[in-house]
């Protein structure tokens with residue numbers, strides 16, 4: 001895939017002053033965001049637009065005997081009230097999930113989680129719709145709910161999915177990976193084994209903008225336009241067409257500005273389908289926009305894995321085998337948003353950054369009376385869970401052997417010369433240099449100093465203990481090779497379409513969709529790098545299925561690995577055509593035309609002063625095109641990645657734990673990341689800062705909780721705690737560069753690394769503060785009461 005000139009050189013990307021690779025170009029999109037000119041779904045207003053409000057179940061498990069619409073229909077301004085029965089008339093009572101399950105759009109017979117969609121009220125304004133919704137009378141027969149995977153799998157648990165034939169219990173599937181026999185054999189004979197139970201609690205991505213849409217059916221064109229909070233507009237168009245029966249060329253999905261996604265905007269939700277159906281039936285535009293609590297309580301959650309981790313090792317700390325067993329809570333439907341052939345996402349890479357002889361993982365997934373989901377929130381499809389497991393276990397082993405956690409990692413890292421490396425679970429790591437990243441992090445963190453300080457505090461019986469936590473994680477992003485990765489059968493390629501205008505500027509259209517990651521800037525930088533254009537002269541368009549090339553969308557940090565690659569390859573196709581125009585303009589043979597990355601000019605070999613810029617070539621393409629060539633200057637690329645990319649990093653967290661209150665303060669927070677060649681260092685740093693904040697939220701505060709009746713007790717911002725600026729320390733970021741050998745510009749993804757990598761570093765730090773009293777684990781979120789209880793458990797409390 002590499003260019004003739006080898007692509008950008010990691011040792012010297014300076015962007016050549018044109019805003020190419022490696023330059024911290026200021027984000028082009030920020031002007032409209034900071035001047036209030038963003039255009040989000042809720043900003044869209046159409047003439048005659050109606051509003052949709054959803055009636056939700058107060059119960060987690062209940063049969064519906066009757067729904068009485070009459071009082072709602074009496075409200076002045078209420079236009080329609082829809083129930084499952086009405087939708088059934090249009091064949092829209094159910095919709096497929098991304099994992100081959102079938103979810104009620106509006107509850108058909110039985111409610112399966114609290115706040116599930118029961119009916120929809122369409123009215124002339126939002127407040128009237130809400131008044132109407134309060135007047136829909138539903139007769140429920142309340143049933144016993146079950147909220148944890150463990151309880152759901154008990155023999156006497158109530159059956160949640162009784163509408164499914166062949167479903168006799170709440171078990172969804174079993175999954176396993178690796179070599180069980182070889183792994184068990186090593187565990188039998190190993191000198192040391194350690195085991196720990198840990199929960200990765202249910203989280204919610206909580207983007208600032210909740211989910212919503214404006215559906216607009218045009219009866220004249222028989223075409224529907226849906227402005228949608230979508231991370232994957234094309235995939236959603238295909239699914240919309242499949243669900244509604246409207247031919248795909250008569251469906252247009254537009255993702256305008258998106259106020260954060262974090263994985264929450266990958267699935268299709270009932271509200272979208274209801275709004276679209278209402279627009280078709282009423283022949284008027286219909287808007288549906290969630291409230292915060294609806295977003296947290298009903299849309300794609302994250303994690304909810306109950307994990308057992310085990311390591312087998314030698315006495316001197318060489319890890320020989322990893323074993324894990326997981327109980328997964330998938331909620332009321334199997335509606336996980338991930339490549340369809342991976343029922344446990346990419347949890348497969350739970351051997352992490354370490355070279356082990358064997359590994360085995362097994363998992364059981366269960367239905368519960370809770371909202372559906374599981375994969376979201378900067379997780380790289382469950383790499384969060386895998387990294388948490390292995391990085392926690394390495395700390396547990398280090399404690400057992402009384403070894404320094406940095407040293408034990410060093411002894412087990414896959415070595416730079418071993419790449420490409422096939423892991424014990426069969427995954428092909430493209431490149432890495434783990435020790436280099438760890439060493440840099442140790443130096444930046446002043447590691448030895450804090451180890452001494454930790455000892456001093458213990459000896460002085462100080463009120464505040466010091467703990468140091470490390471995480472040397474490996475990520476896998478860039479789904480994915482079409483042969484293994486698909487969403488609803490569609491291979492996970494991505495695309496770019498570059499058109500250079502006669503005046504020398506260009507429009508790039510991509511199949512991915514930014515939600516805040518800065519694509520309008522960074523994708524333009526790739527074109528600037530590859531065509532010698534100024535970044536200011538390239539605009540990036542996305543999020544409109546009528547005009548953009550088909551792509552699978554933005555999640556799993558795949559935009560750079562897949563659409564970024566497509567962009568570079570399309571730019572190189574433009575460059576190839578540019579050479580023939582340059583030859584024509586310079587009156588030379590095409591073979592003699594060379595492109596110089598540094599100057600961005602095309603020149604005749606051996607005669608650098610006979611040169612021409614891309615702007616002059618663009619003019620030539622439209623005003624003086626070579627005989628036998630098509631006019632114009634454009635190219636499209638659909639890129640099927642040969643492999644995924646494996647970014648990595650080392651994070652070191654120093655905490656101070658208050659023995660009196662259980663409060664944890666961050667003394668130092670160092671993050672060294674390696675995402676291969678870097679497009680925009682400032683954007684990368686922004687991604688890292690945001691993701692680390694979410695990692696702190698994960699480790700310290702966030703938790704979607706349910707009581708035993710299935711009431712969601714963590715379903716609003718009073719109870720689901722997000723970190724604010726006050727809880728976030730100063731981050732010190734560093735980087736190393738290990739290019740991906742198979743990516744056209746040597747780049748790997750980075751968007752999820754900080755959230756994947758940081759929670760175990762934070763937990764390791766808190767545990768480390770109490771390690772002298774043999775504490776080996778504290779569950780997340782590590783609220784002060786939990787930390788205090790852990791201290792009290794070993795007599796360290798004050």
Ligand code: MCN
Pocket residue numbers: 207259260261262263376377378379380515516517518519522523554555556557558559560561675676677678679680681683684687690747748749750751752
């Ligand atoms: N980048 C770079 N050089 C690299 C790699 C990336 O300059 N070597 C830049 C990219 O050009 C891009 C950004 O970093 O502008 C993130 O790129 P990438 O890692 O490819 O991730 P995606 O663009 O595919 O973003 C998805 C990722 C995911 S899956 C979640 S979840 C998440 C995240 O991004 N959601 C976000 N970061 C987010 N940031 C914001 N502001 N909002 C979200 O919803």
Ligand code: CUN
Pocket residue numbers: 231261262263264266375376377378379380381382554555556557
């Ligand atoms: Cu797992 S959240 Mo992101 O892949 O959209």
